[in-house]
Amino acid sequence: MNILLIGSGGREHAIAWKLAQSPRLKKLFALPGNPGIGQLAENINDLSVDDHAGIIRFCRQEAIDLVIVGPEAPLANGLADSLAEAGIRCFGPRQAAAEIEASKVFSKHFMARHGIPTARYATFNKITDALQYLDGVDYPIVIKASGLAAGKGVILPDTKAEAETALREMLEGGVFGAAGTEVVIEERMSGPEVSLMAFTDGKTVVPMLPAQDHKRIYDGDQGPNTGGMGAYAPAPIFTTEMLEEAVDNLLKPAVSGLRLEGRPFVGVLYAGLMLTPDGIRVLEFNCRFGDPETQAVLPLLDTDLVEIAEACVDGRLREVEIRWNPGAAVCVVLASKGYPEKPETGYEIKLEALLGDVVCFHAGTKENDTGQLLTSGGRVFGLTTWSADLPSAVKNAYEKIRHIYFKDMQYRTDIAAKAVMGATYANSGVDIDAGNRAVALMKDAVRATYTPAVLAGIGSFGGLFDASALKDMANPVLVASTDGVGTKVKLAAMVGRFRGIGQDIVNHCINDILVQGARPLFFMDYFATSKLNPEQTAEVVIGIAEACRDAGLALLGGETAEMPGVYQPGEFDVAGTIVGVLERDNILPKTDALKAGDVLIGFRSSGPHTNGYSLIRKVFAETPLDKVFPEIGVPLAEALLAPHRSYFKLVYPQLATIKALAHLTGGGFIENIPRILPGHLDAVVRIGSWPVPPLWKVLQQKGNIALDEMYRVFNMGIGMLAVVDANAVTAFQASLPEETFVIGELASGQGKTRLVV
Ligand code: AMP
Ligand code: GLY
Numbered sequence: 001m002n003i004l005l006i007g008s009g010g011r012e013h014a015i016a017w018k019l020a021q022s023p024r025l026k027k028l029f030a031l032p033g034n035p036g037i038g039q040l041a042e043n044i045n046d047l048s049v050d051d052h053a054g055i056i057r058f059c060r061q062e063a064i065d066l067v068i069v070g071p072e073a074p075l076a077n078g079l080a081d082s083l084a085e086a087g088i089r090c091f092g093p094r095q096a097a098a099e100i101e102a103s104k105v106f107s108k109h110f111m112a113r114h115g116i117p118t119a120r121y122a123t124f125n126k127i128t129d130a131l132q133y134l135d136g137v138d139y140p141i142v143i144k145a146s147g148l149a150a151g152k153g154v155i156l157p158d159t160k161a162e163a164e165t166a167l168r169e170m171l172e173g174g175v176f177g178a179a180g181t182e183v184v185i186e187e188r189m190s191g192p193e194v195s196l197m198a199f200t201d202g203k204t205v206v207p208m209l210p211a212q213d214h215k216r217i218y219d220g221d222q223g224p225n226t227g228g229m230g231a232y233a234p235a236p237i238f239t240t241e242m243l244e245e246a247v248d249n250l251l252k253p254a255v256s257g258l259r260l261e262g263r264p265f266v267g268v269l270y271a272g273l274m275l276t277p278d279g280i281r282v283l284e285f286n287c288r289f290g291d292p293e294t295q296a297v298l299p300l301l302d303t304d305l306v307e308i309a310e311a312c313v314d315g316r317l318r319e320v321e322i323r324w325n326p327g328a329a330v331c332v333v334l335a336s337k338g339y340p341e342k343p344e345t346g347y348e349i350k351l352e353a354l355l356g357d358v359v360c361f362h363a364g365t366k367e368n369d370t371g372q373l374l375t376s377g378g379r380v381f382g383l384t385t386w387s388a389d390l391p392s393a394v395k396n397a398y399e400k401i402r403h404i405y406f407k408d409m410q411y412r413t414d415i416a417a418k419a420v421m422g423a424t425y426a427n428s429g430v431d432i433d434a435g436n437r438a439v440a441l442m443k444d445a446v447r448a449t450y451t452p453a454v455l456a457g458i459g460s461f462g463g464l465f466d467a468s469a470l471k472d473m474a475n476p477v478l479v480a481s482t483d484g485v486g487t488k489v490k491l492a493a494m495v496g497r498f499r500g501i502g503q504d505i506v507n508h509c510i511n512d513i514l515v516q517g518a519r520p521l522f523f524m525d526y527f528a529t530s531k532l533n534p535e536q537t538a539e540v541v542i543g544i545a546e547a548c549r550d551a552g553l554a555l556l557g558g559e560t561a562e563m564p565g566v567y568q569p570g571e572f573d574v575a576g577t578i579v580g581v582l583e584r585d586n587i588l589p590k591t592d593a594l595k596a597g598d599v600l601i602g603f604r605s606s607g608p609h610t611n612g613y614s615l616i617r618k619v620f621a622e623t624p625l626d627k628v629f630p631e632i633g634v635p636l637a638e639a640l641l642a643p644h645r646s647y648f649k650l651v652y653p654q655l656a657t658i659k660a661l662a663h664l665t666g667g668g669f670i671e672n673i674p675r676i677l678p679g680h681l682d683a684v685v686r687i688g689s690w691p692v693p694p695l696w697k698v699l700q701q702k703g704n705i706a707l708d709e710m711y712r713v714f715n716m717g718i719g720m721l722a723v724v725d726a727n728a729v730t731a732f733q734a735s736l737p738e739e740t741f742v743i744g745e746l747a748s749g750q751g752k753t754r755l756v757v
Contacts, residue, residue, distance in 0.1 A: 001306060002063055005030045005041065006049060006079070006092075007070025010333070010363035010382035011291035015070060015305070016040045017359060018298045022306040029062060031055070035373060036362025049074050052082035059088050066091060068309055069267070072288050076102035076148060080266075091309040093287050096263040100254070101270075101287040104153075104184045105146040111282060114257035116250055118282045121186035127171040133185060134163055140188035145170050147179025154225070156188060158737065191276040193283065194238045195231070195293045198251050198271075199308055201317040202264035205251050209300055209324055210238035211293040212419070217340060219414045219552045222649065226340040227379060230415035231296040232330040232390060237275070237419065246273060246280055254285060266312055295331040295361050295382040300324050329386035330393045332401070332415045336364065337408035339378035344408065349373040349380070352403040358385045358396065360404065375406050391420045391444045398452065417448040417549055421542060438560065441538030445545035449555040453521070463556035465522050465579075475584035479518040483508050484575040486666075487613040491640055493571050495625055498536050500643040501574055502543020507646035508610050508665070509578035510551050511720060514648055515661035515676075517588040518580030523548050525558035529572035532562045540574060543643075551648045553578070589660030589676040589723070594746060598659060599729045600683060602690055602743040603650065605719030607642035611666040612713045616640060619703035631694035639695050647720045650736065657732050660723040664715040671712065673753045676723070682749025685711075687757045690741035693717045711755055718743060 001024050005016055013036045019025055020040040033043030047054050059067065067083055069075055069092030078095040092098075099106045111118045123146070124130035134141075143166045145153030153176050157163035170180035197208045211233035217223040238246075250271055258265045270286035270293075298305070302323040311320045336343040345364065351373065354360055361384060364377020383400060387393040394416050401411065421444065446458055455464035470476040485504045492501045502525075510520050525544050527537060537560060548555045558576075567573065608616060625637040632639050651661065660676040673683040687707075696716050699705070710716060721743065724732050733740050747754075 001025060001065045001310075002027045003029070003306070004055075004059060004062075004064045004067045005033070005037070005070065006067065006074055008032050008034045008037070009070065009291055010331075010361040010379065011289050011294045012070040013037050013361040013363070014295040014298045014382070014384070015068060015289065017361070018301060018305045019068070022304045024304065024306045027062075029064070034362045035365050035367050036360070049079075050077065052079060055079070056082065056086040056088065059083070059086070064088065066306075066309060066313065068092065070288065072098065072101050072148060072286060075267075075287050089310075089313045091313050092267040093265045094263070097258050097265040098287040099263070100258065100265070100285045102148055103146055104144050104284070105182050107285055108184055108186070110254075110257060110261075114253045116253050116257075116282055117279060119186040119189050121184050123182060123184050125171070125182045127168060130167045130171060130183060130185065131164060134160065134167070137185070142186050142188045143167060143170070144184040144186065145176040145180035146182040146184060147176065149176045149179045150227075152176070152225075153179060189274050189276045189281055191274045192237055194235050194273045194275060195290050196238070196243070196246055196251070196271045196273055197290055197293065197297065198247070198269050199312055199317060199322065200255050200265055200267070200269055201312040201315045202255065202259055202266050203315065204317040205247060205255050205269075206317060206322050207243060207247050207251065208297050209234040210243060211235055211290070211297050212237075212416070213290065213293055214412055214415055217335075217412075219412050220550055220649070224340055226335070228290075228292045228333065229335065229412045230330070230332045231290075231292045232328060232393070232416040232419065233293065233296045233300060234328060235419065236390070242275070242280060246271065250280065250282055292331045292333055292382050295384050296329045299329045299359070299384060299386045300327065325386075327386055327388045328390035328393050329384060330390065330397050330416050331361070331382045331384040332397045332411055333363075333379050334381040334383060334401070334404060334409050334411045335379050336375050336377070336406075337410060339410065343378035345375045345377060347375045347407040349375060350405040354400055354403055356385075356396070357387060358383070358400050360384070380406065380409070390416055391447070394420055395447065398450070401452065413451050413552075414448070414549060420448045421445045421545065438532060438534035438537045441534055442541035442545070445538075445542045446555045446558075449545050449548040449553070451552070451554045454554045454556060457554070457556055460557075463522070463524065465554070465556055470581060473581070473583055476581050477584045477587065479513045479516050479580045479582060480577065481509055481512040482575065482577040483512060484573065485610050487617060488608075488610055488641070489573055490571065491613065491617065491625070491637070495637045495641070497637070497641055498539035499543035499546075500641050502540040502545070503547040503643035504610050505574050505576045506544050506547035506551075506578075507644040509576055510547075510553075510646045510648050511644075511663045512665075513578055513580040514651060515588060515663045515720070516582065517586045517655055518582040519652060520551055520553040520578055520580040520648070522554040522556040523576055523578050524556055525574065525576040526561070527558065527572065527574050528561040528563055528567065530562075530564050530567040530569050532560065536572070540572070544576070547643075547646065551646055586655065588655070588658065591660075591676075591678050593659045594678060594681060594723060596681060596746050596748050597726050598723050598746040599726050599742055600685065600744040600746070601722045601724055601729065601732065602718035602741040603647055603720045603722070604645075604738070604740075605664070605715045605717055606645040607639060607695065609644040609665065609715060609719055611668075611715070615703070615705075615713055616699065619699055619705075629694075629698050631698055633694075645719055650738070651720065651722065654722075654732065654735065657724060657728050658722045659725065662721050664719055664721065668713050668715065669711045669755065670708070670753050673721070674751050677746075677751045679751040680748060681746045681751065683744060683753045684747050685744040685753060685755050687711075687755055689743045690718060708755060
């Protein structure tokens, strides 16, 4: 059978790679294809995808039996219709069915008509109506350009002003051209996202393995949205029950609804799902394979893709048994510097031979006249590996990256990390002894924090961290800090909540070096206990690993010590060391810049963080820890054990505006602020200038503690403060994603904290 594949990205390379495994394939052509696809197919360079007549002519000339369309645009343009009229079989829906992706307005109305659960919404083509609607909305929203906008047409505004700007840009400014002349405003939902694709012949629906995409450019889901920075499948978060529910309540009604409306859908129907607290909701439908999900899903497909595609086109999908290989696959996208805004391209690629269960799908590559491979797009490769389980697939993928080189390559280091952490913990065996079991439980969580700089971690005598990145800095300065969680561990042991303690120690250390202007590189932990309990130990270390992941630092090593007789039975202690780096010119505090009149900005704390627990435990010694004080509203244990906040993501991007930072840890306001003050300035802190959370009031009353003692021991609801020039305050506060408080100012004095009421 001769097949023509339309498209030129990583998705199409994955499709071509799968088709090439079919014994039924005689010859594969790709329009326009890419150099990777070119190794499997004949690329056609002298024909436009928009030239339907030309494509039909080509199909006749080359006796093409089946056309498979990768991207949405040709489908929305009616390529399948033109081919059908010419009697050429096409895997991919006709224009009318492709509307389910090409028009979000159609898609939302369609879901409403067929009772398919999705976010509530309204549609607009006039700015006045849209703004009027916006005025009446009291929940967070999402604004979507109705038409195809290459993944850029979805805006998640945080303020009404942002929403208004987005609406004006689409409806008046024409930023998305025709795609934005109509908009959908919908309720913003929350929850993990899953991509579920299904093969369909217009009647039968067969789901593929559920996958997860990683849309944001940076680790920890930070930064702007991209076309997708990586994916993995199957997604363990999506249970068999959820899969059944999604097929029965979302996919089947969509396929039968389209058929009933005279728009039968043949091809791949992609549902972007959100697992909300209220159930599974559809974010969007797409009329084609997802990218990069397809790169992770197709390697696990056992059944012949040619057979499936043909059965769909011929309306006999019911007859085909679709089988999947066990195990998991992961795709890590290797992107150009500047992606997604302005990718830098044209760089030489060095690609060594890759051995094993791995394939490097090409997306943005081209060959020059001499046959040298060059980067030519934002996403250059989708490096895909598969293995018996997800952790080993992930490990394998990251190991293989070093065989691929182009200038300023960027990629996320946390593809599938959350799933790896969850999967490992849940699946680890129960039949091994405590020590090995503890290590087994924590090993993958630790590994999931590894950045490419980690050369040796678990199991080595010393952790090795590649410091060559520091060569790009002008004057790198390393910052190190060691700390412990303190007596909070005793409370945690009493109520059996351990994960938060792991987060406490990491975040405490992150904040300690953040106030000197540093970004963390790696962390080492120490865990000591009377008797090793694997689950408890793993909980703490997983908490440590999670917090490390969140801030993008590696958990490079650690020590677990069993010391019966030193600690009381059931008790434990946690400590850790962090190492970070900063430019010498950026060391905080900028003491010379501090002056009277500078303003103190306070950032909220999540609770007592890691200080004052000796006093707290004394005050509440007789109080049951599950007691709910009405003012506090949650059980005491929960309020007291809330994990220490990391201020890294909030504050680090703002360091240029900040003259000094103080972490309000042990010693509270009275002792911590003077650590950043020169001898001729006082910090005037105005009590009452921020809302003190009720926990502190309960504590003060119950313990009968003097007010200044409270400010000496506790953070009183402010975990960190920044000193900012008075002129910069408004812009500074406006640029932060959460409410902050002006809590005082610097005044001439003697390097002390002055509390004023
Ligand atoms: P879409 O192209 O519709 O999938 O939107 C792109 C991304 O925007 C999704 O993957 C979500 O992360 C986010 N998004 C879209 N719609 C919503 C919604 N109603 N609530 C929350 N997030 C959304
Ligand atoms: N990965 C998202 C999409 O293919 O639309």
